[in-house]
Amino acid sequence: MRLQASLLLSLSLLLVPLVFLSHASSPPPREFWLSERGGIVEYGSGVGERVVRETFLALIHVNDTVYFDIRSSGCEVTSYRLKIVHVSSGVSYEYEGLGEPALPTFTASMGGVYSMELEVRFEARGDYNLQVEARIGRGGKVGYARLYLYDAIVGCVLLLVVGLYAAKRYKEVL
Amino acid sequence: MPRRGTRRFFELVKWYISFFNLWAASAALFFLYLLLYDRFRVNVISSYLWASSPSEGAWALLVGTAFSVLEPMVATMHLALIVALLFSLEEGEGMSYVRYAGGAGRLEAYAAKWLASLALFLSPLVGAKLAVILSWDTRASLLLQGWRFAALLAVSLAAYATYLFPILSALAVVVKRPLYYLILVFLELYVIEERWSLLSARYLYMHAALLFLPTTGGVGFFSVERSVLLPRLAASLLCAIFTVLWYRLKGEVKWR
Numbered sequence: 001m002r003l004q005a006s007l008l009l010s011l012s013l014l015l016v017p018l019v020f021l022s023h024a025s026s027p028p029p030r031e032f033w034l035s036e037r038g039g040i041v042e043y044g045s046g047v048g049e050r051v052v053r054e055t056f057l058a059l060i061h062v063n064d065t066v067y068f069d070i071r072s073s074g075c076e077v078t079s080y081r082l083k084i085v086h087v088s089s090g091v092s093y094e095y096e097g098l099g100e101p102a103l104p105t106f107t108a109s110m111g112g113v114y115s116m117e118l119e120v121r122f123e124a125r126g127d128y129n130l131q132v133e134a135r136i137g138r139g140g141k142v143g144y145a146r147l148y149l150y151d152a153i154v155g156c157v158l159l160l161v162v163g164l165y166a167a168k169r170y171k172e173v174l
Numbered sequence: 175m176p177r178r179g180t181r182r183f184f185e186l187v188k189w190y191i192s193f194f195n196l197w198a199a200s201a202a203l204f205f206l207y208l209l210l211y212d213r214f215r216v217n218v219i220s221s222y223l224w225a226s227s228p229s230e231g232a233w234a235l236l237v238g239t240a241f242s243v244l245e246p247m248v249a250t251m252h253l254a255l256i257v258a259l260l261f262s263l264e265e266g267e268g269m270s271y272v273r274y275a276g277g278a279g280r281l282e283a284y285a286a287k288w289l290a291s292l293a294l295f296l297s298p299l300v301g302a303k304l305a306v307i308l309s310w311d312t313r314a315s316l317l318l319q320g321w322r323f324a325a326l327l328a329v330s331l332a333a334y335a336t337y338l339f340p341i342l343s344a345l346a347v348v349v350k351r352p353l354y355y356l357i358l359v360f361l362e363l364y365v366i367e368e369r370w371s372l373l374s375a376r377y378l379y380m381h382a383a384l385l386f387l388p389t390t391g392g393v394g395f396f397s398v399e400r401s402v403l404l405p406r407l408a409a410s411l412l413c414a415i416f417t418v419l420w421y422r423l424k425g426e427v428k429w430r
Contacts, residue, residue: 018244056218058217058218059216059239087231087232088313088317089313112310113235154309158204158205162198
């Protein structure tokens with residue numbers, strides 16, 4: 001029994017450097033751009049008011065911040081509307097603004113998947129090009145205590161179950 | 175062991191799961207997969223990749239994010255090691271005599287090993303994915319229609335394991351010695367691992383675990399790259415047929 005436990009432990013410990021190697025070879029990004037997944041680009045030519053409506057989903061964690069940025073040429077942004085919904089709990093935030101906007105930054109109060117719906121109205125003047133960029137930055141890890149606790153509970157429960165089962169089998173064999 | 179019937183079959187499956195404490199290795203693998211996933215990974219998908227509703231899209235994003243570049247290799251190694259224990263070491267340690275004394279034939283054992291390997295392979299992998307998903311977004315467990323993606327993921331990974339199992343087991347049956355079998359399999363995994371090679375584990379695993387998910391489901395898995403998948407599925411089927419014929423030719427294990 002003790003031998004098996006030590007074998008299991010040593011195997012797990014041997015695998016840990018492998019994981020650190022993986023994180024070293026492909027480190028997780030500190031920031032994420034929407035344009036890596038297509039982004040929002042609107043271009044064409046014409047005159048008059050036009051609307052761009054785009055929705056995307058983002059997985060972010062506590063204290064992560066989403067920055068929005070609009071780059072335009074050949075047109076003038078008249079208004080924007082941004083609706084952010086935490087998909088699984090239904091909590092929603094709305095931002096609206098007129099004129100050339102400085103779009104708000106959004107800091108997540110809870111982790112999870114957010115649906116972000118952005119509507120931009122603009123006045124086209126000839127050949128126009130409008131690009132909306134969303135950038136997600138990782139936040140401080142102050143709010144992660146609950147998540148670490150969750151991990152610890154899952155780990156402990158699993159270890160307990162495996163240990164109890166091992167003890168039961170050991171007892172049966174003896 | 176009961177003499178006949180489905181009860182004996184499931185007793186056999188249970189026996190194979192507890193072989194050489196394979197179940198304990200599965201528990202260790204669960205922790206390894208958990209370590210592989212980045213706890214604080216952020217990800218974005220644009221709306222055109224969605225299935226139909228935001229909750230389904232959320233699950234597609236979560237399942238797609240619970241992935242690591244190292245995962246295909248680790249998963250395939252895990253399956254190869256399971257097959258090594260269930261076939262090579264079983265034969266080497268004389269466990270097949272015990273199985274024969276229990277009244278189970280070789281084909282029944284083959285089916286039981288397939289089921290046991292599926293359980294051993296899938297439980298840590300899907301369990302770790304679900305654990306990391308629920309720690310990212312605990313309330314996502316309430317989005318019932320999104321669970322379709324979790325089921326889809328389990329089914330596609332089971333399909334991947336079912337594709338690989340006959341190939342690996344045919345090799346194990348022919349080579350017999352576990353060391354030689356492992357050398358051959360790991361040579362394939364490390365050296366000949368290319369898009370055109372037979373196992374091509376990483377590429378197919380990506381298909382099974384990721385690529386088809388947000389779009390069309392199980393059908394997409396087969397329609398995306400038929401020219402790549404069909405020859406491999408045919409090879410897998412041939413390996414299964416070969417193993418059955420081999421067992422027929424060699425007959426049952428005899429007391430010596």
